[in-house]
Amino acid sequence: MALMKSTIPEMDNNSNKDIKNDEYREVGLAERIGYGLGDFAQNLVFGTVGGFLALYLTTVNAIGTAAAGFIFLFVRIVNVVWDPMVGTYVDKRTFKSGKYRPWLLYAGIPLLILSAMLFVPIPAIRGSVAVAFITYLLLDLVYSLVNIPYGSLNASLTRNPRSVDKITTTRMMLSNVANLMVYTLFPIFVQMASPKDRELKDTGFFGLQLNMGTYTDESAGNAWFWVFMVYMVIGAVALFLCYRLTRETVVATAEQTAKVKASDLFVEMKNNKPLVILGLFFMLAFTFMFFMNTVNGFFNQYVVNHSEWMGAIGLIASIPGILFPVFWPKIKHIFGKKGFFYLFLGMFIIGELLTWVWSLEGMHDSLALAYVATFIKQWGLTSATGFMWALVPEVVSYGEMKSGKRNAAIINAIMGLFFKVGFTLGGAIPLWVLAASGFDGNAVKQTAGALAGINLTAIWIPIALAIVSMIIIALYPLSDKDVEDINKKLDASRA
Numbered sequence: 405m406a407l408m409k410s411t412i413p414e415m416d417n418n419s420n421k422d423i424k425n426d427e428y429r430e431v432g433l434a435e436r437i438g439y440g441l442g443d444f445a446q447n448l449v450f451g452t453v454g455g456f457l458a459l460y461l462t463t464v465n466a467i468g469t470a471a472a473g474f475i476f477l478f479v480r481i482v483n484v485v486w487d488p489m490v491g492t493y494v495d496k497r498t499f500k501s502g503k504y505r506p507w508l509l510y511a512g513i514p515l516l517i518l519s520a521m522l523f524v525p526i527p528a529i530r531g532s533v534a535v536a537f538i539t540y541l542l543l544d545l546v547y548s549l550v551n552i553p554y555g556s557l558n559a560s561l562t563r564n565p566r567s568v569d570k571i572t573t574t575r576m577m578l579s580n581v582a583n584l585m586v587y588t589l590f591p592i593f594v595q596m597a598s599p600k601d602r603e604l605k606d607t608g609f610f611g612l613q614l615n616m617g618t619y620t621d622e623s624a625g626n627a628w629f630w631v632f633m634v635y636m637v638i639g640a641v642a643l644f645l646c647y648r649l650t651r652e653t654v655v656a657t658a659e660q661t662a663k664v665k666a667s668d669l670f671v672e673m674k675n676n677k678p679l680v681i682l683g684l685f686f687m688l689a690f691t692f693m694f695f696m697n698t699v700n701g702f703f704n705q706y707v708v709n710h711s712e713w714m715g716a717i718g719l720i721a722s723i724p725g726i727l728f729p730v731f732w733p734k735i736k737h738i739f740g741k742k743g744f745f746y747l748f749l750g751m752f753i754i755g756e757l758l759t760w761v762w763s764l765e766g767m768h769d770s771l772a773l774a775y776v777a778t779f780i781k782q783w784g785l786t787s788a789t790g791f792m793w794a795l796v797p798e799v800v801s802y803g804e805m806k807s808g809k810r811n812a813a814i815i816n817a818i819m820g821l822f823f824k825v826g827f828t829l830g831g832a833i834p835l836w837v838l839a840a841s842g843f844d845g846n847a848v849k850q851t852a853g854a855l856a857g858i859n860l861t862a863i864w865i866p867i868a869l870a871i872v873s874m875i876i877i878a879l880y881p882l883s884d885k886d887v888e889d890i891n892k893k894l895d896a897s898r899a
Contacts, residue, residue: 417868427562427653429564430562430564430566431571435649435654436570436571436575436645437574437649438646438650439558439571439646439649439650440578440579441578441642441643443578443582444578444639445573445638445640446554447586448586448635448638449515449635449636449639450696450731451520451583453522453760454694454698454831455504455700456587456590456701456826457522457624458698458701458835459620459701460538461475464619464621464622464625465531466531466846467536467841468529469530469835470579470836470839471544471863472844473831473836473839473871474832475537476540476828478537479537479827480671480824480827481827483821486545487548488599490552491820492817493813493814494813495811497657502652503652503655504553504560504652505647505652506551506553506647507553508554508643508646509646510648511546511553512550513640514546515546515549516636516639518543518546518638519636520632520633520636521539522529522539522543523625523628523632525628525629530622536627548598550643550780551816551820552813553813553816555816555820556816557650558796559796559797559800560653560655560812563885565884565887566733567732568794569651570733573661573730573733575731576790576793577726577730578730579725579790580725580726580786580818582721583718584719584726584735585638586718586786588718588719590635591701591711591715591718592714592715594627594631594709595614595617595627596614596617596624597624597626597627597631598612598618598619598629599718600617600618601617601621602616603616603663607713607715610715613736616712620705656810656811661713668814671807672815674827675803676802676815678795678799679797679802679803679818680796680797681879681880681881683821684876684878685876685877686819686826687823688753688869689792689873690823690826690827691825691829691864692865692870693830694825694826694830694831695791695829695833695861696785696830698834699858701820702838704717706849706850706858707763707768707858708762708774708857709768716771720778721778721779723779724782724783725786726785730785735787736749736791739752742877745788745792745877746877748783748786749870749871750784750788751780751781751783751785752866753784753870754781754784755778755782756781756870757865757867758777759777759862760864761773762774764779776846785867788873795880795882796819798882798890799815800815800854801891802888802890805815805897831867841854841856841860843857
């Protein structure tokens with residue numbers, strides 16, 4: 405997939421000079437919401453893909469678990485080459501309307517179209533590994549053209565640390581509103597639209613019963629597609645608002661832009677220690693996050709036999725991420741940057757242990773236990789994996805201090821690689837474990853070995869990875885005082 409060279413003229417030095425006076429601005433609520441809508445839109449796409457595509461492919465679309473795992477793995481291998489190319493390309497160009505914002509429109513529309521194509525219910529291509537592979541590959545390539553500039557935009561809004569924390573808080577709240585729509589409402593809507601075995605089922609919403617069918621049957625193909633199409637329309641509006649409401653004020657000069665090279669990727673990896681450590685944390689965090697996302701549907705469908713509760717449990721999972729991010733800056737102030745992560749990763753582990761209790765015989769019907777386990781687990785997970793984005797702008801500034809170049813897109817491409825390695829491992833390995841443990845997508849009930857495989861990927865491997873993540877974050881070298889000193893040095897160098 406080739407990138408076309410931009411013919412839109414670059415901003416001149418005077419333009420860059422004018423906005424430097426505003427680099428420490430307080431970002432207002434409307435703009436914070438605008439930026440957060442970009443996360444909201446992307447979560448509608450990749451939240452649904454990450455949370456439900458594996459279940460859809462292996463049941464409704466009749467693709468084997470091993471083949472589905474291969475699709476996820478191979479696409480991520482392509483990313484190792486593709487993402488640095490995108491980061492370099494983006495950093496070397498500036499459009500009239502900004503350096504990063506325009507990509508939300510240019511690549512956003514193809515992203516949404518390709519996402520919908522993953523769920524197109526055409527009988528002739530059902531079970532086709534080739535079609536699923538090509539569509540998912542194209543989707544992932546285009547996703548980089550949205551996600552890398554969007555991540556880079558975060559470091560371009562302001563260098564004010566308080567505003568960075570507020571931006572992170574707002575974007576994570578909106579991100580988790582999208583998660584609510586994905587993990588709570590999406591499975592309910594699809595089951596309500598599924599025609600086979602329809603009956604009144606208890607949703608777990610305080611006695612609410614809905615007429616729902618089996619959404620893991622071939623007959624549910626249309627239900628998956630049309631519900632996802634509605635989500636894509638909402639995502640398109642959100643991306644447009646993100647573009648309209650945000651403003652770039654911390655940008656590379658024309659001189660810095662001209663000096664960007666593809667080899668800067670390796671320079672940053674070599675000289676930017678905080679980047680490497682944070683990247684490893686990203687990789688591990690997203691690995692155990694997507695381990696859970698990949699197998700949640702399997703866990704609810706086959707281990708505890710309550711797929712009708714997925715919406716209610718998803719609602720409980722969304723509450724901490726929507727209501728509690730506002731407290732993150734205060735919690736960080738009390739416990740410190742590293743203490744923040746220790747606290748919430750510990751909560752995640754406790755929640756996973758309670759999930760294990762829920763998986764035991766005789767405990768499956770305890771909705772209260774499901775609620776408590778999910779609430780504690782997701783509070784920890786959402787906080788740890790949400791607040792880590794607040795560290796990316798300081799890593800960008802550290803890189804600028806070391807190299808003299810503000811390679812925001814290249815650094816976000818590197819972070820994207822770590823993220824996608826985690827996404828890959830979290831998506832592929834569980835499917836291979838399920839295949840090795842004897843999972844059968846056509847069976848109504850699974851063997852004891854298959855159920856053990858689901859529990860291993862849903863509970864025990866994520867716990868182990870969370871513990872390793874604590875060790876990794878302990879090595880992160882930048883304190884708040886260090887970030888303040890970095891900003892002072894950058895100001896002095898630009899004077």
